[in-house]
Amino acid sequence: MKTRVHQERIEREEYDSFVLGGDVGGTNTNIGVAGAKAGKTTLLYSAHFESRRLSSLAPAIREALDYGMDRYGIEVGRGVVGVAGPVTNPRKAKPTNLPWAVDAEEIKGEFGFEEFRIENDFLIIGRGIDSLGEADLFCAKEGEPTFGDGRAVIGAGTGLGKAILSFDGEKYAPIPSEGGHADFPVLDEFDLGLADHLRGKRKTPASYEDLLSGRGIEGIYDFLRERRGRTDRTAEVIGAEDGAAIISKYRKIDPLCRETFAVYARCFGRCAKNFVLEAVATGGLYIAGGIAAKNREVFASPEFSKEFLNAEKQRQILERTPIQVITNYDVSLYGACNAAVDISD
CATH class of the missing domain: 3.30.420.40 (ATPase, nucleotide binding domain)
Structure with a gap:
């Protein structure tokens, strides 16, 4: 202990x-x-x-x-x-x-x-x-919430969790969700190849959790390594008990680790967009979990932001929604x- x-x-x-x-x-x-x-x-x-x-x-x-x-x-x-x-x-x-x-x-x-x-x-x-203060949050995106607007919480770790927060007139009441197990929406051939790689021999579709979790980061890295080849850090990543932590460690200096997190950010942005639209969470999207806290800048990256705002209709909902990364574990x-x-x- x-x-x-x-x-x-x-x-x-x-x-x-x-x-x-x-x-x-x-x-x-x-x-x-x-x-x-x-x-x-x-x-x-x-x-x-x-x-x-x-x-x-x-x-x-x-x-x-x-x-x-x-x-x-x-x-x-x-x-x-x-x-x-x-x-x-x-x-x-x-x-x-x-x-x-x-x-x-x-x-x-x-x-x-x-x-x-x-x-x-x-x-x-x-x-x-x-119960959090300003020092416990990293603002990844500004927004224009109004009093009583719905909120949403999402976070990756061993798995991918979600919850919706509804204001009851006095405080926010959480509503459960198992949306982390929803199907990952494929947009192009790259996504299709990635989804097939992550699900392996399973017959069920790849889920958001398959990508947006610790094992998801390792899976994205493996998929890219098969396409791009090894780098100087590959042996350390493969040999680590927690490969995701090593990929995170080198995401700013190793090209394969950098691309892994670029793909991760894009996929997370898509998941976050869909969740905010489903919940009309203009009061704020809160991103929790150790992966987010240790890689907070990813959620302010162009890859995340572009995908989050990529909507044909109701883009104004996404523009109004602030995004905060919870840094207090x-x-x-x-x-x-x-x-x-x-x-x-």
């Missing part, structure tokens, strides 16, 4: 209660504990784990709670975790890219929580956006803790 302290010291009497928020992804599992006061949360500390080293979520929660008791002398009453994948039952869900499931009733009983709930990970991110913990406060109301 790795920990980060967000508040060095606290006065327990300053808070009404303490809540737990979690984010369970295919690569990382993060647990945060926040103090709640008058419906607002303050993140106190967070604990971070490699998901595939865990046999279930319970050991991570146990370590995180023990840390809070030892450091602050606090007990947690409620919790919410976001899970990467479809959540049709808030009591039990299996992350898409992990071998184990999260059982809310088991966790509630084991840790004595008053309430514990599971949500989709991008619903959780959506709940965390209003704790947004999911903010959102999960906010959700835990909501279920206590």
Whole structure:
């Protein structure tokens, strides 16, 4: 377990209660504990784990709670975790890219929580956006949003997640989506060859997630390498456990890595355009995930921008829509803790 302290010291009497928020992804599992006061949360500390080293979520929660008791002398009453994948039952869900499931009733009983709930990970991110400040966002495109306009969240990592945010008159309520698994729309022979390469021997179509994820970046690189040949960095990319990270590392100096991200930006721009039009998200498109945070300039690139605005009709919707890259990785913990406060109301 790795920990980060967000508040060095606290006065327990300053808070009404303490809540737990979690984010369970295919690569990382993060647990945060926040103090709640008058419906607002303050993140106190967070604990971070490699998901595939865990046999279930319970050991991570146990370590995180023990840390809070030892450091602050606090007990947690409620919790919410976001899970990467479809959540049709808030009591039990299996992350898409992990071998184990999260059982809310088991966790509630084991840790004595008053309430514990599971949500989709991008619903959780959506709940965390209003807790962000200007320093937590990179503006990739200016826009002209008006009060109450719909918003959308999209992000790539192990997979590709989406959520729509609808304003209910007081705050934004997230609506789930599994649009990351929608078919990738092919426009030309290059796209067709890329899609065929990514789906391999599958009979099902290539999806957005096949391109706009960590493995998608590696797949685009492999497709281009077969066409363009190797470069000085190819051996390092192929030999790396996380090839996407190496491609990102050299995207400004290696021609094959540079072209990989140019294709990635173009495909992401197309996906973002379609999502904004489907959701009428003129209040803003928020791009989340580690890939975006580490490569934020890609979303202000000509390749992304040209594709995002490439629409025969309703281009004005796209022009009005601001695009923000979320650079604060704790947004999911903010959102999960906010959700835990909501279920206590």
